Amino acid sequence: MLDARVWLLWALTTLVAASSTRSPLYVIVLLLTTTVVGGTCATGEGRRAPLSPLRFAVVAVPLSALFNGLTVHFGDTVLFHLPSWLPLLGGAITLEALAFGALNGLTLTVIFSAFSVFNQVTPVRDLIQLTPRAFHEGGVVLSIALTFIPQTTRSLKRIREAQAVRGHRVEGIRDWLPIVVPLLVSGLERAMGLAEAMVARGYGAVTDEDHPLRTQGLLALGLLALLAGWLTYLFRAAWRISAVVTMAAGAGIIGLALWLTGRRVQHTVYRARSWTSGDTLTVLGCALTLTVALTQRETLYYSPYPQLSLPPFDPLVGTALLGLLVPAIVTVAKEDRGPDARGTQQAEALDEAP
Amino acid sequence: MRRLIGGAIYLLSGAVGVLAFIYPFFVPAGAVPQHGMAHSQDAPLLTAALVGLSVVALLVELQGRSLSAKTVAMLGVLVAVTSVLRFLEVAFPMPGGFSPIFAPIIIAGYVFGGRFGFLMGTFTLLASGLVTGGVGPWLPYQMFTAGWAGLSAGWLGRMSKGLKEHVAHVPQRDESRLTLRFSRLDLLILCLFGFFWGLLYGAIMNIYFWPFAVGAAEQTWTPGIGLGETLARYGAFYVVTSLAWDLARAAGNVALIVVLGRPMVKALERFRRRFHFQIQESGHSMAEAGPNA
Numbered sequence: 029m030l031d032a033r034v035w036l037l038w039a040l041t042t043l044v045a046a047s048s049t050r051s052p053l054y055v056i057v058l059l060l061t062t063t064v065v066g067g068t069c070a071t072g073e074g075r076r077a078p079l080s081p082l083r084f085a086v087v088a089v090p091l092s093a094l095f096n097g098l099t100v101h102f103g104d105t106v107l108f109h110l111p112s113w114l115p116l117l118g119g120a121i122t123l124e125a126l127a128f129g130a131l132n133g134l135t136l137t138v139i140f141s142a143f144s145v146f147n148q149v150t151p152v153r154d155l156i157q158l159t160p161r162a163f164h165e166g167g168v169v170l171s172i173a174l175t176f177i178p179q180t181t182r183s184l185k186r187i188r189e190a191q192a193v194r195g196h197r198v199e200g201i202r203d204w205l206p207i208v209v210p211l212l213v214s215g216l217e218r219a220m221g222l223a224e225a226m227v228a229r230g231y232g233a234v235t236d237e238d239h240p241l242r243t244q245g246l247l248a249l250g251l252l253a254l255l256a257g258w259l260t261y262l263f264r265a266a267w268r269i270s271a272v273v274t275m276a277a278g279a280g281i282i283g284l285a286l287w288l289t290g291r292r293v294q295h296t297v298y299r300a301r302s303w304t305s306g307d308t309l310t311v312l313g314c315a316l317t318l319t320v321a322l323t324q325r326e327t328l329y330y331s332p333y334p335q336l337s338l339p340p341f342d343p344l345v346g347t348a349l350l351g352l353l354v355p356a357i358v359t360v361a362k363e364d365r366g367p368d369a370r371g372t373q374q375a376e377a378l379d380e381a382p
Numbered sequence: 383m384r385r386l387i388g389g390a391i392y393l394l395s396g397a398v399g400v401l402a403f404i405y406p407f408f409v410p411a412g413a414v415p416q417h418g419m420a421h422s423q424d425a426p427l428l429t430a431a432l433v434g435l436s437v438v439a440l441l442v443e444l445q446g447r448s449l450s451a452k453t454v455a456m457l458g459v460l461v462a463v464t465s466v467l468r469f470l471e472v473a474f475p476m477p478g479g480f481s482p483i484f485a486p487i488i489i490a491g492y493v494f495g496g497r498f499g500f501l502m503g504t505f506t507l508l509a510s511g512l513v514t515g516g517v518g519p520w521l522p523y524q525m526f527t528a529g530w531a532g533l534s535a536g537w538l539g540r541m542s543k544g545l546k547e548h549v550a551h552v553p554q555r556d557e558s559r560l561t562l563r564f565s566r567l568d569l570l571i572l573c574l575f576g577f578f579w580g581l582l583y584g585a586i587m588n589i590y591f592w593p594f595a596v597g598a599a600e601q602t603w604t605p606g607i608g609l610g611e612t613l614a615r616y617g618a619f620y621v622v623t624s625l626a627w628d629l630a631r632a633a634g635n636v637a638l639i640v641v642l643g644r645p646m647v648k649a650l651e652r653f654r655r656r657f658h659f660q661i662q663e664s665g666h667s668m669a670e671a672g673p674n675a
Contacts, residue, residue: 043519047427099601099622143518152512162442165449166505172458173465173509180459180466201637209645211466215459216653223455223657231451244387247439251394258401258432262409279431282439289442 030069030355032154034307034314035146038065041314042142042352045321046135051330051339054349055134061352062141068356070148081141088140089133096129097121104335124332131332161290172222176215183214246285253278306358313354320348388443395440399526402432403586406593406603407612429590434522437504437529444497452657457501460490464502465510478630479584483510485638486646487528488535488576493650496536503532520587527586531579538575542568564647572643573636580632584624592619 046058066081098110098117103124112118152174159167187210188198196206257274260267321328330339405425449457467482483506491499504525511517511524593603601619603612 044427139519147517155512155517163445165445165454166441166501168454169449169458169461169501169505170509170512172455173461173505174513176459176462177465177509177513180462181469184466201634202641204638205641205645208467208642209649212463212646213649215463216456216649219452219455219459220653220656222459223450223452226451226455231454241384241387244384244391244443247443248387248390248394251391251398251436251439254398254432254435255394255401258398258405258428261428262405275428275432279435282435282442285442286438 030149030310030358031301031303031307032150032158034310035150035355036158037314038310038352038355039142039146041318041321043139045317045349045352046138046142048321048325049328049330050128050131050135051328051341052131052134053339053341054328054346055131055138057346057349058138058352059134059141061350062138062145064353065356066141066145066148068359070145079140081137081144084140085133085137088136089130092133092136093126093129096132097126100125100128103333124334124336127332127336160286161293161295162286164290164293164295176218179218180211180215184211187211187214243285243289246281246288250278250281250285253281306355306362309358310354313351316348316351320345391439391443395436395443396530399433399436399530402429402436403589405429406589406605407609407616409605425593426591430519430522433526433590437522437526440500440529441504444500453498456653456657457498457505460486460502461505461509464506465513468506468510468514478627479580480630480634482634482638483507484528484531484579484583484631484635485576485642487532488572488579488635489639489643489646490650491532491535492539492542492572493647493654494536495540496533499532499534499536500529501532503528503530523587523590527583531583534579535575538571542571564644564651568647569640569643573639576635576639577632580635581628584628584631585620588620588624589616592616 042058042062046055049055063081098121101119101122103120103122105123106120107123107126108121110118110121156167156170156174159170184207187207191206197203198207253274255278257271257276257278260271260274264271324342324345327340327342327345464483464486467486487499487503487506490502494502507521507524507528511521601615601622603615607615
């Protein structure tokens with residue numbers, strides 16, 4: 029099982045790569061990659077997305093093609109005309125507009141599919157562990173919320189059953205009142221007990237102090253640099269590089285403030301997860317894809333306007349996009365190693381146990 | 383000094399986030415590559431980073447004044463309750479953009495203040511995204527917008543209490559007296575606020591991708607066409623693609639606030655007094671202290 033940070037990098041790399049191209053060939057390569065990775069790695073009982081990528085594609089691709097085809101009257105291959113008195117829709121319906129809409133839908137499907145895989149393969153506990161130390165209070169809030177969600181769901185069920193026994197039926201919003209208010213009050217009562225337990229165990233006894241002025245100053249300075257950089261980027265095209273450097277400096281200053289804040293918080297790990305060779309390989313694969321996505325924008329670029337044409341395909345760029353397949357290769361290789369690998373997996377599972 | 387810098391952080395974070403969203407309305411021609419051009423996807427990646435960083439900076443500042451155990455526990459539990467309501471939304475799709483999570487965020491911000499409202503908004507979207515598999519590139523925008531809905535609800539609550547305080551001549555320092563009756567006017571104001579945020583949430587969530595959306599010329603963005611024309615085009619795009627969807631959300635917010643507003647405010651106010659109950663060191667008796675949340 030890969031590190032949650034590696035999975036996050038994988039999902040973000042897919043996002044950047046998918047955002048960088050509208051060429052159907054590269055988009056299909058990315059879609060196949062995410063499908064293979066999903067099919068190989070997300071086989072367990074993870075969190076399922078409310079909508080599968082296939083169902084998303086069935087809705088998003090035709091809808092996007094239809095919307096674009098009906099509202100964009102540009103392109104050489106005219107299929108038919110809609111009467112001009114129809115507001116927005118009137119005009120030529122072109123093959124190019126339909127194709128571009130379908131491509132947009134397909135790109136959205138790639139992004140949705142990547143994050144769907146990410147949601148399935150990363151346990152919530154691992155995601156919370158990614159919380160920077162500076163947000164330790166936020167991490168505590170999130171942990172409490174995620175711990176209380178199953179309890180709250182059980183409370184909701186109990187309250188609904190109790191109200192049903194009294195003859196209460198949920199038919200409209202007004203009928204939510206006898207359910208939501210007891211749910212809220214019982215939750216707040218639990219919060220009261222939890223707060224008392226936290227105080228009794230010394231929560232806030234050590235770190236109950238405000239951030240130093242220096243951190244606040246750094247945050248303000250970082251935000252000011254971001255603002256100045258963004259305005260320069262928008263209004264001074266000639267100074268674009270300086271603008272990007274200023275924004276990067278702003279991001280760095282905010283990062284420094286985060287690091288300084290995090291240093292004040294003691295962080296302990298019960299069982300630290302060890303970095304595996306699979307993690308390293310996946311990072312290298314993502315780095316390859318990311319480099320190509322950021323440097324080969326012109327190669328990845330494609331537009332079906334004004335006349336639909338066969339999109340160009342560079343095999344090197346296509347191969348570089350396959351860097352995103354590494355998680356699937358690592359998983360398959362691990363399974364093929366047989367009993368030893370299973371032993372390692374069990375050891376890893378023990379390592380990851382809370 | 384600390385207050386001054388804190389105010390500057392609120393202002394700058396809001397400015398960075400808002401300008402990252404609304405740059406299409408004022409950017410000159412040629413400043414950003416349009417759709418159909420190479421590098422046209424640089425701006426969305428940059429705006430996503432800017433919005434993410436502004437949320438991070440504001441969260442650090444809001445956490446700066448350390449949260450008490452009671453606030454942490456209450457925030458965690460309220461986020462859990464609201465996230466469970468989002469399960470209902472996922473399990474039983476509701477009309478249009480109706481979502482039961484906004485009314486609790488607005489009401490909690492109204493009662494507990496802007497800081498609590500912002501944290502509740504951001505953490506609710508984050509926690510519910512984690513448990514419903516809703517993590518994606520849209521999440522920073524959702525967190526930013528929901529956070530600001532909670533933050534502004536806190537300002538509304540403060541204004542409302544301040545106004546009542548002024549009218550009723552209640553001493554300013556006496557926090558315990560600030561819990562006044564939740565009148566019909568309050569309910570009406572909260573409903574209007576919920577309706578406004580129901581529409582604004584959709585309008586803001588549209589803006590981040592609108593400059594790169596392809597569509598009819600009278601609905602798509604072109605740099606340098608001026609504020610009036612940009613607003614007109616965005617208005618046309620919004621009416622065609624989102625208004626009906628967002629009206630369902632706005633109407634849902636109003637319906638939930640009408641039904642749940644008064645009892646929820648009453649329950650939260652009661653717990654607010656219980657949670658802020660402290661023993662005063664110099665006093666001869668127990669009294670309520672000001673909110674350290």
